[in-house]
Amino acid sequence: MSTSIKIRTRRNYSIVFDVAVQDVPIMICRGQSVLRNPTNRQIADCLGFNEAIDQTHLRDLVIIGAGPAGLAAAVYGASEGLDVLVVESEAPGGQAGSSSKIENYLGFPTGISGQELAGRAYTQAQKFGAEVMIAKCAKTPHLRPQTVRD
Amino acid sequence: MKLIQTDTELSDILLRAFILRRVELISYQIGGVVVLGSTYSAETLRIREFLTRNSYPYAYVDLDQNSDAQELLDRF
Numbered sequence: 748m749s750t751s752i753k754i755r756t757r758r759n760y761s762i763v764f765d766v767a768v769q770d771v772p773i774m775i776c777r778g779q780s781v782l783r784n785p786t787n788r789q790i791a792d793c794l795g796f797n798e799a800i801d802q803t804h805l806r807d808l809v810i811i812g813a814g815p816a817g818l819a820a821a822v823y824g825a826s827e828g829l830d831v832l833v834v835e836s837e838a839p840g841g842q843a844g845s846s847s848k849i850e851n852y853l854g855f856p857t858g859i860s861g862q863e864l865a866g867r868a869y870t871q872a873q874k875f876g877a878e879v880m881i882a883k884c885a886k887t888p889h890l891r892p893q894t895v896r897d
Numbered sequence: 898m899k900l901i902q903t904d905t906e907l908s909d910i911l912l913r914a915f916i917l918r919r920v921e922l923i924s925y926q927i928g929g930v931v932v933l934g935s936t937y938s939a940e941t942l943r944i945r946e947f948l949t950r951n952s953y954p955y956a957y958v959d960l961d962q963n964s965d966a967q968e969l970l971d972r973f
Contacts, residue, residue, distance in 0.1 A: 772934030772941040784940055787947050838950035876898055
């Protein structure tokens with residue numbers, strides 16, 4: 748059971764395609780591909796969120812999770828010259844990113860929205876050269892303790 | 898990238914320009930992405946939240962309000 752939908756977009760071109768009720772929501776990606784109820788990973792792949800990141804590159808520091816702590820670590824690591832990669836399963840900001848107002852974060856006496864805080868931290872991390880992978884999960888890392896020698 | 902990290906004055910100008918450009922794109926919904934969904938659908942909310950939180954500009958068409966989609970809605 749499907750029906751045709753015609754959509755006129757802001758820039759005045761129309762797209763006609765078939766959809767079924769179970770397909771909703773639908774995402775039209777750059778006017779080229781139609782994704783039916785895409786996962787976050789599919790959206791990120793379609794929009795090329797991680798395209799510029801070289802996954803084979805060996806890093807000095809890999810951070811799992813781009814919440815406030817992860818982004819702070821990325822900022823300090825990258826600003827000290829380390830090659831940093833952050834892996835985030837959803838979007839920068841983590842749980843704090845969905846907060847409407849954070850009033851107990853150091854340096855913001857009148858509060859800041861989670862989205863704004865996350866946006867600032869994300870931009871700051873990128874400014875120093877840290878790379879952030881979006882919609883990628885880390886598997887439980889099996890780390891062997893390493894002895895550091897003089 | 899090297900320039901942004903070494904020249905503070907230039908980096909401020911460039912960074913500010915990029916941020917303002919992104920804000921403009923989001924406010925005019927220019928980004929080549931159209932999301933068609935319903936206010937009553939959890940999956941629509943998930944997709945919109947994902948795009949918003951990644952600061953990606955998108956246009957949203959609510960199928961509950963779009964007359965072309967009336968036929969589809971009749972089947973709900």
